[in-house]
Amino acid sequence: xxxxxxxxxxxxxxxxxxxxxxxxxxxxxxxxxxxxxxxxxxxxxxxxxxxxxxxxxxxxxxxxxxxxxxxxxxxxxxxxxxxxxxxxxxxxxxxxxxxxxxxxxxxxxxxxxxxxxxxxxxxxxxxxxxxxxxxxxxxxxxxxxxxxxxxxxxxxxxxxxxxxxxxxxxxxxxxxxxxxxxxxxxxxxxxxxxxxxxxxxxxxxxxxxxxxxxxxxxxxxxxxxxxxxxxxxxxxxxxxxxxxxxxxxxxxxxxxxxxxxxxxxxxxxxxxxxxxxxxxxxxxxxxxxxxxxxxxxxxxxxxxxxxxxxxxxxxxxxxxxxxxxxxxxxxxxxxxxxxxxxxxxxxxxxxxxxxxxxxxxxxxxxxxxxxxxxxxxxxxxxxxxxxxxxxxxxxxxxxxxxxxxxxxxxxxxxxxx
RNA sequence: GGAGAGAUACCCAAGUGGCUUAAGGGGACGGUUUGCUAAACCGUUAGUGUUCGAAAGGGCAGCGAGGGUUCGAAUCCCUCUCUCUCCGCCA
Numbered sequence: 001x002x003x004x005x006x007x008x009x010x011x012x013x014x015x016x017x018x019x020x021x022x023x024x025x026x027x028x029x030x031x032x033x034x035x036x037x038x039x040x041x042x043x044x045x046x047x048x049x050x051x052x053x054x055x056x057x058x059x060x061x062x063x064x065x066x067x068x069x070x071x072x073x074x075x076x077x078x079x080x081x082x083x084x085x086x087x088x089x090x091x092x093x094x095x096x097x098x099x100x101x102x103x104x105x106x107x108x109x110x111x112x113x114x115x116x117x118x119x120x121x122x123x124x125x126x127x128x129x130x131x132x133x134x135x136x137x138x139x140x141x142x143x144x145x146x147x148x149x150x151x152x153x154x155x156x157x158x159x160x161x162x163x164x165x166x167x168x169x170x171x172x173x174x175x176x177x178x179x180x181x182x183x184x185x186x187x188x189x190x191x192x193x194x195x196x197x198x199x200x201x202x203x204x205x206x207x208x209x210x211x212x213x214x215x216x217x218x219x220x221x222x223x224x225x226x227x228x229x230x231x232x233x234x235x236x237x238x239x240x241x242x243x244x245x246x247x248x249x250x251x252x253x254x255x256x257x258x259x260x261x262x263x264x265x266x267x268x269x270x271x272x273x274x275x276x277x278x279x280x281x282x283x284x285x286x287x288x289x290x291x292x293x294x295x296x297x298x299x300x301x302x303x304x305x306x307x308x309x310x311x312x313x314x315x316x317x318x319x320x321x322x323x324x325x326x327x328x329x330x331x332x333x334x335x336x337x338x339x340x341x342x343x344x345x346x347x348x349x350x351x352x353x354x355x356x357x358x359x360x361x362x363x364x365x366x367x368x369x370x371x372x373x374x375x376x377x378x379x380x381x382x383x384x385x386x387x388x389x390x391x392x393x394x395x396x397x398x399x400x401x402x403x404x405x406x407x408x409x410x411x412x413x414x415x416x417x
Numbered sequence: 418g419g420a421g422a423g424a425u426a427c428c429c430a431a432g433u434g435g436c437u438u439a440a441g442g443g444g445a446c447g448g449u450u451u452g453c454u455a456a457a458c459c460g461u462u463a464g465u466g467u468u469c470g471a472a473a474g475g476g477c478a479g480c481g482a483g484g485g486u487u488c489g490a491a492u493c494c495c496u497c498u499c500u501c502u503c504c505g506c507c508a
Contacts, residue, residue, distance in 0.1 A: 039469095043468070046467095046478090047476080057435065
């Protein structure tokens with residue numbers, strides 16, 4: 001949720017900023033109008049309530065008093081209905097409005113306008129035709145999509161044998177690495193309450209992207225960002241304990257509606273996938289520095305695994321709903337000859353903190369204010385798995401195990417026996 | 418899943434329709450006293466949200482959550498959530 005004062009006091013600036021994030025001008029105008037009405041009517045209502053307090057008798061009211069009380073209460077009731085209606089309208093509009101992009105985010109319409117900031121690693125050159133990760137993985141018996149389609153459905157996977165071990169090794173490697181960097185390890189529920197989904201911005205607008213558990217207020221979490229960020233929902237955190245850094249492994253569930261025919265090969269885009277997530281709670285003045293740190297921690301995983309990647313800054317049109325600024329990390333896929341997203345690191349400023357009511361208490365003056373939240377994938381495990389297969393393949397279709405994973409797998413090479 | 422008991426502020430806790438502007442205690446903080454500490458005594462302690470205001474400072478809401486009854490609700494009614502005790506089932 002954006003600070004309502006932005007629309008009230010910096011209307012033109014905020015409006016054009018939101019338009020760059022594809023919000024319709026009508027929506028913004030409607031919000032402004034509703035907000036003004038809500039405030040005016042709210043003041044009138046408070047005034048009436050104040051009046052009634054003065055009229056309250058110490059004991060039983062006399063008939064004259066009673067008549068006056070009844071009249072005032074009747075007015076309050078009508079005004080209250082009006083205010084509640086406006087309040088609901090404002091709240092709904094505010095919840096469906098995305099975060100205002102940070103001024104450092106490049107202005108643009110789509111993915112095409114994202115700005116590449118850096119590249120790391122050497123793109124592997126093979127003296128043979130590079131296979132895609134599905135051929136490699138299925139060929140080595142590491143995962144089975146057909147059986148998963150029978151057991152569950154399409155876009156699900158069953159990892160097997162060394163594939164199962166590689167997936168688990170990656171999770172452990174990522175958790176260990178981030179723990180060493182100062183993140184507190186969390187193992188959260190995979191299921192979250194709808195209130196949490198509202199807190200981080202998945203609801204109410206994007207209900208079609210996630211799975212709801214029928215007849216309950218629960219959802220299958222689309223990212224551990226939801227669990228980790230909402231752990232501090234409704235809390236006031238002492239400034240001295242910030243920054244709070246959490247790392248969690250969790251399975252993530254996404255409907256992937258509207259992606260039919262996209263990334264149908266292999267395990268790149270699944271309804272259920274594993275992800276290691278980083279979340280930070282920080283003081284407002286440090287959040288942009290913390291975004292650099294957070295992105296650096298995600299990059300560390302790619303570097304340690306020796307996977308070539310690039311870092312891009314998302315343009316305003318490509319920014320997620322809740323994000324003010326986002327760096328995507330994209331890893332090289334030899335079979336596609338393209339960099340593909342493997343991590344997304346975002347600063348939400350106080351947008352999620354307002355929705356989820358997460359505040360910090362300043363140590364010098366005891367003032368309470370909204371803190372800033374950030375998160376980043378560190379990394380998407382399934383995509384890391386796929387990238388390792390493709391980048392570490394050999395001519396025979398076997399996979400050289402990256403050095404840092406050897407202690408986890410007790411293997412030098414993954415090959416058919 | 419069944420039966421029962423709870424939820425009041427930082428903690429404990431009183432409060433069954435208007436005398437509550439939520440008592441009292443503990444703790445915390447400030448002060449008096451003191452060489453220092455403790456004790457004693459005095460005082461402060463409703464966080465937060467929202468709104469009005471340049472500010473100082475006001476208003477409104479808040480007794481687990483949401484509805485309802487009433488001129489008026491912490492208090493009466495309904496629904497829900499969570500905690501505890503017991504029974505059943507279960508990895």
